[in-house]
Amino acid sequence: MDLSYDVLLIGGGITGLMAAQKLSDLGLRVALIEKQTTLASGPSTRNEGWLHRGTYHASSIRDRTAAIQVARRCIYGHKQLRRFSPEAVEDADVLPLALVRDKDRLSEVISRWDEANVRYRPISRAEAERIVPDASFKKVPGIFEVADVSFNTRILYRKLFALAQKSGCKFYLGSEIEVIDGQSVVTRDQTGERTTFTASKVVYSSGIGAKEIFRKRHGIDLPIRYWKSHLVVTKRLAHAGVFFLDPHEAAMMHHGDVSIIGFNEDALLCAEPTYDVIAERAENLRRGIRRIFPSWDDRDSLNVACVKVDYVTDLAGARSLNIAISEPIPGHVVVLPGKMTEAPYLTDVLASYIHDRLDNPDIALRPCDEFPILEASTTREVA
Numbered sequence: 267m268d269l270s271y272d273v274l275l276i277g278g279g280i281t282g283l284m285a286a287q288k289l290s291d292l293g294l295r296v297a298l299i300e301k302q303t304t305l306a307s308g309p310s311t312r313n314e315g316w317l318h319r320g321t322y323h324a325s326s327i328r329d330r331t332a333a334i335q336v337a338r339r340c341i342y343g344h345k346q347l348r349r350f351s352p353e354a355v356e357d358a359d360v361l362p363l364a365l366v367r368d369k370d371r372l373s374e375v376i377s378r379w380d381e382a383n384v385r386y387r388p389i390s391r392a393e394a395e396r397i398v399p400d401a402s403f404k405k406v407p408g409i410f411e412v413a414d415v416s417f418n419t420r421i422l423y424r425k426l427f428a429l430a431q432k433s434g435c436k437f438y439l440g441s442e443i444e445v446i447d448g449q450s451v452v453t454r455d456q457t458g459e460r461t462t463f464t465a466s467k468v469v470y471s472s473g474i475g476a477k478e479i480f481r482k483r484h485g486i487d488l489p490i491r492y493w494k495s496h497l498v499v500t501k502r503l504a505h506a507g508v509f510f511l512d513p514h515e516a517a518m519m520h521h522g523d524v525s526i527i528g529f530n531e532d533a534l535l536c537a538e539p540t541y542d543v544i545a546e547r548a549e550n551l552r553r554g555i556r557r558i559f560p561s562w563d564d565r566d567s568l569n570v571a572c573v574k575v576d577y578v579t580d581l582a583g584a585r586s587l588n589i590a591i592s593e594p595i596p597g598h599v600v601v602l603p604g605k606m607t608e609a610p611y612l613t614d615v616l617a618s619y620i621h622d623r624l625d626n627p628d629i630a631l632r633p634c635d636e637f638p639i640l641e642a643s644t645t646r647e648v649a
């Protein structure tokens with residue numbers, strides 16, 4: 267079978283699904299191929315489902331300018347996702363608590379929040395103990411009610427999938443790439459049937475798979491690193507979410523009867539993106555959970571490992587986890603969000619990038635479109 271599209275998306279995690287919905291809504295002919303038989307089976311569901319609102323990243327990123335920028339993108343993403351899929355917000359009437367253990371950092375954290383427009387309300391220890399009675403707030407000088415929420419990602423993906431299909435996007439699940447030749451991509455599905463897709467733009471929303479595709483199909487080693495992190499899934503520990511902003515402390519969000527807890531800045535650089543659990547790392551996280559919930563009964567809990575993708579300009583540099591839009595080969599665009607919450611910002615920039623290149627001649631040009639400038643570069647990095 268031979269099929270022709272404006273855009274072929276490779277990978278159906280949050281980035282691919284959101285791009286599929288937005289690009290097909292713009293009237294582009296879009297298809298998405300996913301190698302697994304289900305959508306979003308990787309990091310897009312193996313995460314805390316924490317719809318950030320700038321609270322954490324404004325504080326955790328060392329460089330102040332970068333921290334404010336990421337916090338603002340998270341606020342942008344938070345607002346867009348809540349508007350797009352309000353039914354996916356969990357416990358909308360409960361505000362989580364953000365904790366700061368290091369009192370020397372408190373004034374810097376608050377000044378960053380003010381600059382980035384993060385919402386917070388300082389509360390007393392007594393008030394915190396009323397909200398989360400089982401937690402220990404000893405030696406926690408900073409306690410704030412904040413506006414982050416838990417998000418049911420499956421509802422979001424269901425809506426993106428349904429609306430993209432409604433706008434004409436075609437989905438091909440269980441499709442393995444066999445050949446990429448120019449703007450043609452040949453896939454084989456689970457029944458062995460081959461399909462040739464031709465597209466003006468091939469967009470790699472393939473997350474942890476992007477590096478392998480480029481190495482195997484284009485002979486290019488993308489500057490991507492993998493960082494493994496762990497999560498613990500356990501029965502719900504509190505009414506409200508509770509998360510520390512300090513490194514090597516726990517951050518917990520809730521989904522129905524279940525809590526999902528991660529460990530701040532525990533990421534381990536790894537050569538390949540595998541999901542095997544590293545026992546020692548999982549134990550560090552468990553110790554972190556007990557620091558806040560000393561009577562936690564961990565018998566029915568589960569360790570989960572997952573991998574973040576870091577697209578960098580300098581492979582030896584510090585961990586960036588920045589968003590990226592890059593066109594290493596003309597016609598072939600890589601898109602990676604640093605966080606799920608940044609996917610709205612990333613896919614809006616992507617939609618504008620694709621629109622510039624696949625223009626609709628029925629819409630009049632603006633004076634700025636006709637203004638003569640030097641030939642635009644085919645590659646743009648978004649940092």
Ligand SMILES: Cc1cc2nc3c(=O)[nH]c(=O)nc-3n(C[C@H](O)[C@H](O)[C@H](O)COP(=O)(O)OP(=O)(O)OC[C@H]3O[C@@H](n4cnc5c(N)ncnc54)[C@H](O)[C@@H]3O)c2cc1C
Nearest residue numbers: 277279280281301309310313314315316472473475606607
């Ligand atoms: C432990 C952990 C916790 C996190 N918690 C949060 C959080 O709470 N909030 C937040 O905002 N962010 C969080 N993140 C970050 C977030 O999960 C990721 O940034 C986001 O999910 C990446 O989405 P993606 O669609 O770009 O990639 P992915 O989710 O990796 O999706 C890529 C898709 O492409 C497919 N694919 C790969 N190769 C191919 C191929 N060759 N052909 C076809 N398809 C292919 C994959 O099967 C997959 O479905 C967390 C990350 C980790 C690791």
